[in-house]
Amino acid sequence: MSTAIIDARGISKVYPLPAGDFTALSDVDLRVEAGEFLAVVGRSGSGKTTLLNLLAGIDRATAGTVTIDGTELGTLSESRLARARGTSIGLVFQFFQLLPTLTVLENVMLPIDFAGGSTSAQRRTRALELLGRVDIAEQADKLPSTLSGGQQQRAAIARALANDPPVLLADEPTGNLDSATADSVLALFASLADSGKAVVMVTHDRDASGFASRILTMADGRVSTDMAVLA
């Protein structure tokens, strides 16, 4: 049996609200292995973004454990969690979330800088290589605001890959893109999974899941179906 890069066991998330506790996620188990491209689908409020936030260490589970690449996130302090994200998890958001005052190249260099241990030249070489890999090397010295949505999302993906993390998590990465651009981004995710990354993508777009190797459907904070997609 191969080792799961992502191993979530019995995770729940409960939000205390004035009207009473709200359970966003209830007793979910999930294992994702290297090379898998998992699409998490479901209606709005089904708990898929909550699941992604728990996997990314953005939020902490009320119950259960999340282990990424052998490290249990629940035991880490906020700062060590940030370090773990920097080296083990690449995150891609719907609205790209690039830093507006840094160029595309500098945005990609930033995670390498925070991870430490590299020279200026190494950072630059690595970032240019990644930008080339996502086909926007010529945009390297531009500010994010001057790029199209698709180019910004590619830059965000390059940034997510900056420290060569084994896990890539994406939250509605095509939600702000036209269909042609969305398809090219999804194809990029698929190729990354093929290269050995564990890719988890939250989407409400059923078509987007067509690029995935596995589809997990959520409803009311629970996993309703989990099935592999036959090639």
Added chain:
Amino acid sequence: MTESIRTRRSHRMRPRTVKIVRDLRLSSGRVLVMAIAIAVAVSGFGAILIAREALMRDSTLAYRDTNPAAATLDVPGGVDASLLEQIRTLPGVADATARQTVSTRVLVDGSWLPMRLFIVPSTDSLRIAHFDVESGEWPATSGGLFLERAATGLLDADTGDSLTLERIDGSRATVAVDGRVWDAALPPANQERTGYGFATPALVERLGYASLNDRLLITVEDASGAPSRDQARVDEVAGSVAAWLTADGHAVHEVTAPPYRHPHQNQTETVTDLLVAFALAALALAAVLVASTLGGMLAAQSRQIGIMKTVGASTGDIVRLYATMTVAVAAVATALAAVPAWFVGIGLARLVGSILNIDIISAPPGATTIALIIGSGILITLAVALSPIVRAARVTVAEALGDLEVRADSGRRIVRALSRLGGGDRSAVLATRNLLRRPRRFMATVTLLAAGGALFLAGINTSEAWTTWVDDGLSKRTYDAQLAFAQPVAVSELAAALAESDAVTDWESLVTLPASPASADGGVQVQRIYPDGGHGVFSVTAIDPDTRLVHFDVRDGHWLRAGEPGSVVLNQAAATRLGDPDLGTAVVVSVEGRTESWTLVGVIDEVAGSATAYVSTGALDDLLGGPEMATAVRVVMPDATPQAIEQLGQRLAAADLPLQSTVPTTELRTAIDQHVTVFIMVLVALALLMATIGALGLASAMTVSVIERTREFGIMKAIGARSSVVGRLVLTEGLITGVVGFLLAGALSVPATGLVSSTLGRLAFGLPLPLVISGGAVVVWLVIALLSAALASSGAAARSARLTVRESISYQ
């Protein structure tokens, strides 16, 4: 916006450094506000520190360079060369010399001013009480004099001119000014309203006085033979010299050993300390402003902080990032402040140096001062900024990437009350609600504005309190001039002379004699009188208990009463000198070589008076050889011009009542004002600095508030709000903040004024200044608060109005 950022290739820099640089450039307005606030405050603080250091250093050096006498003994029989030689061999005496001091008058523009002449034998080597000759050849020619340099302005005379001095018989002598000297141990003549000159015994004889070296000046050494300025050792040696002289048959009337510091130094030191405290307050305000502005900037960067955390930045990384940014701004601002701090500081030091009659050498500030300036500019700013930085850095990714939520209960009651009052206009309600959305920031802005305003008002109030205090103090004296006689005169002769003059409508005679606090066993205590004869002086004045010409406020007990012989009333300076004795205790003083004891019945507040013990008329009769004698007269003159007072003096001299000094009451005011005007000016300047920082704080807060809500304003416009509506909303928010800040400043200014006024008054003259609230200052502060609120918010509103809906909504 982001389009405007120039991305020069900066590949060698770390991305986080690039971010700092670009963020600073993008927020140039707010960064400028922060930098200006720090630079202004550090300039003020640095200037005060530099001035203080230069003053303390140069005044100490200059004073010590004169090698002032450690103690001076009044030996009425004189000290000849042979006696002097014996004194030099006494244990503890390091060196000794004998001189004479003559007090006469000098005619300036038709008015007589006191003139103190220091008579130095031409053989004196000037080892003790040294002075520098600035022009002319010392010793003076036969009958000429050298003026102390600070007296040249007061007397309008310099080397080569001549002066009219009064002889002992009241006649005039024209005396050549042979040169100019600098005696750093003397206070400036213009402040004391007294001329100081140096001459040889030849001038004494020309003026008709007996030439007699009756002032014995000694310096002291410790048991090992090293020079000593220890006050206890000086007192001990001076006492033993006095005892030796007395045992050897030489009477000693007075022993004085002033502190080993310039007569104005203590006052200067304590007042500059007060200014340092004010400057520190300005610095603290600037630091709070920086923290508040930075807090706003960081709030706007919350999403970016979240993004950085998602790509691996720890809380420590974020703290270091923004701390570096803060240090960069503070360092630049501190560097910018260095030049003005230096020039203002040295300028201030020179100004105050002129009060001390001290030359300020423009030496670079010492390591401590430089460290304090840099530390204040950078470290204090960083220390205060760390709180918002850490708070912002601790934000979780989930919080940072989520939307800012409004607490539903923020100021609900206030908003509801405003809704009831507001009628149809919702601007005030909306503005209040917006302000209360971030109660912490609103409180910080209001506090900054209120603190700046309170200190501004306190500064102006104190300067007005000073004027009021002097006005009130001088109004207790309803006479126009006090004339002191060269010798005690019979009151009957005085009355006869005044009866012939229609220039005087009322008068009272009094007896004023120099005295020394004494111990109960009659032993003469060592006095602390400086060579100028004014600072540290103590006197006893016999006055009519039912006086019509002075009405001092009684602080404790009661004023003198007729039929209560043996009573004494002390003014505050005398009470302090005697250790604040309790009412009913005995006050023992030595007057004219006799020990007198009176019972203390009251303590009064006296503005413009040296340490004085007041006794009833007749209490000093025995000392003057009989009743109905006077040493001075206070006169009321409907036409109290200098000319009229001079004519009165001539009339009295013609009646064989020659004067030693004439002091118009207006001269008292000039003397008091000269002592503190520069400090009051600096206080007002610091007050304006506070106001500037407070206004900058408001401007910064309004700008941050508008920038933060750019997206919100875009949405408002998208659903139909006109730019003018948004502008009015922002303006209303600014005005509400301004009004609240103004009201709080008014409330806080009362205790602040009390504290500053009380401290300044006690430091300067031993009396607290009255609590004065300046109506003018309140109006000025209201205008400043509202104007800066209107300007700051209209500027921010204009910026908001310029943005299109698309730009506003896409703002991040």
